[in-house]
Amino acid sequence: MTAKRALISVSDKEGIVSFAQELKDLGVEIISTGGTKRTLEENGIDVIGISEVTDFPEILDGRLKTLHPNVHGALLALRDNEEHQAQMKEHNISPIDFVVVNLYPFKKTIEKEDVTLAEAIENIDIGGPTMLRSAAKNYRSVSVVVDPSDYATVVEELKAHGNVSFETNQRLAAKVFRHTAAYDALIAEYLTNITGETTPEKLTVTYERVQGLRYGENPHQQASFYKKPLTQKGSIATATQLHGKELSYNNINDANAALQIVKEFKEPAIVAIKHMNPCGVGVGETIAQAYQKAYEADPTSIFGGIVAANRPIDRETAIQLKEIFLEIIIAPAFDQEALDVLTAKKNLRLLTIELDEKAEKEAFLTSVKGGVLVQDEDVFGFDDATITVSTKREPTEKEWADLKLAWKVVKNVKSNAIVLAKDDMTIGVGAGQMNRVGAAKIAIEQAGEKAQGSALGSDAFFPMGDTVEAAAKAGITAIIQPGGSIRDEESIAKADEYGIAMVFTGVRHFKH
Structure with a gap:
């Protein structure tokens, strides 16, 4: 076996003792630093200190220990380059054949609620990424391991062949550069956020793989699910699947x-989704009442849909949910009786998510061919709006409740969007249409006779009075919309003509 020396310096010490012992048993000399050196020695493994290699002490509280020609020359020298080998001999540098390094725990450090900037800075690794990059650049001759899950592969190949294969070294090197890129991206994001920069000249983002998926939107498309390293509560990426x-x-x-x-x-609510749009939304005094309203909103479309609740699911609600085929039920929790009912359906997915009302606004990324669009999350709520009544008649107390529900839902419906609401539930949803009156006609048709006395919510202003006209003919009595069209007066006049109360929010909610 040509490999003779390994440099080991890890923050994550999972499996490192047994791996080092395997290398030692195969005749590999172990060079190590700091805490890793102590761990190995405490477990009876002979270790060469890094200072014996560099002939220079670790200084600056350990900030400087491996940045030395005796380390990086040992990693970067091409084994088949005669000039490199001559220079190595001239400067008394011996090759290092393995680098086993993982980095200071920057992510764990900044996850702490009370972390200080000084702590974060101190956990930015310098020597580790430098050694990894040097070794990975020279992967034809150096095996570089950053992930404990790869220890077994390295040992197996050494035992079987006396060396690590080119293909494995290449794969390990690629993993190293992904690892260091993600590490640097997280540091860049942290410091960028501290400075308040919102549109940096370079956007560096990183995600961690959660799972491979059977396929994407369609069976011929490959797909995977990734999450942000510092994912907030209340997201699908942090959900726990119970069943x-x-x-x-x-x-x-x-x-x-x-x-x-x-x-x-804020009140007990149930949302039923089909193909990214709500087919039914209901609120009630209990979560069971909310579900009944969401179901009645569209008992056809909810079949095969996804249901989300903002309260724990109890037995009463579970019995109702079990009656139809659903793909997923999401809730903060399920009581044991509810679980007993729902887990009888083998394939029904049950997810728990901790809803976090104080979650910070995130940047949303949307891929386009050859690029990415970045925008702030739309967290503008009803209470944030400056509501003005534009018509002669003001909404009644009941109409205000219906208007609020319609506006909260239409904000999350694909544009052009119209939502009708009545008696604590949606009764009609018009989504993703090329014109606004078309969306209104779909919502009105779905509502049927229920449209009488309902409220209409629009995600954007009316470019003309035709939507108000359609609403009036359907018996809709109140409208909420952003306003801001050059033809607002036409819509206002139409509303006044039919005695409709119309309010403006001043904010649109396009969702493409």
Whole structure:
């Protein structure tokens, strides 16, 4: 075996003692630093200190220990380059054949609520990434391991062949550069946020793989699910699955849509989603009442849908939920009796999510061919709006309740969007239409006779009075919309003509 020396310096010490012992048994000399050196020595493994290699002490509280030609020359020298080998001999540098390094726990450090900037800075690793990059650059000759899950592969190949294969070294090197890129991206994000920069000249983001998916939107598309390293509470990425089949690509998308809508409500609420749009939303004094209203909103479309609740699911609600085929039920919790009812359905996915009302606004990324769009999350709520009554008649107390519900839902419906609400539930949803009156006609048709005395919510202003006209003919009595059209007066006049109360919010909610 040509490999002779390994440099080991790890923060994550999982499996490191047994791996070092395996290397030692194969005749590999172990070089180590700091806490790793102590751990190995305490477990009876002979270790060469890094200072014996560099002939220079560790200084600056350990900030400087491996940044030395005797280390990086040993990693970067090409083994088949005669000039490199001559220079190595001239400067008395011996090759290092293995680098086993993982980095200071920057992520764990900044996850702490009371972390200081000084603590975060101190946990930015310098020597570790430098050694990893040097070794990975020279992967034809150096095996570089950053992930404990790869220890076994390295040992197996050494025992079988006396060396690590080119293919494995190449794979390990690629993993190293992903690892260091993600590490640096997290540091960049942390410091950028501290400085208050919102549109940096370079956008560096990183995600961690949660799972591979069977396929994407369609069976011929490959897909995976990744999460942000510092994912906030109240997201699908932090959900706990209690029961059912593995989530699919479309499940995750729809579950996220359901979650965003149910967060809009403080009272007990249920949201039913189908293909990224709500088919039924209900609120009530209890979560069981809320579900009944969401179901009645559209008992056809809810079949095969996804349901999200903002209260724990109890037995009464579970019995209702069990009556139809659903893909997923999301809630803060399920009581044991509810679980006994719902887990009888083998494939029904049950997710728990901790809803966090204080979650910070995130940046949303949308991929386009060759690029990415970045925008702030739309967290503008009803209480944030400056509401003005634009018509002669003001809404009644009941109409105000219906208007609020319609506005909270329409904000989360694909544009152009119209939502009708009445008696604590949606009764009609017009989504993703090319013109606003078309969306209104779909919502009105779905509502049927229930449209009488209902409220209409629009995600954007009316470019003309035709939507108000359609609403009036359907018996709708109140409208909420942003306003701001150059033809607002036309819509206002139409509303006054039919005795409709119309209010402006001053804020649109396009959702493409």
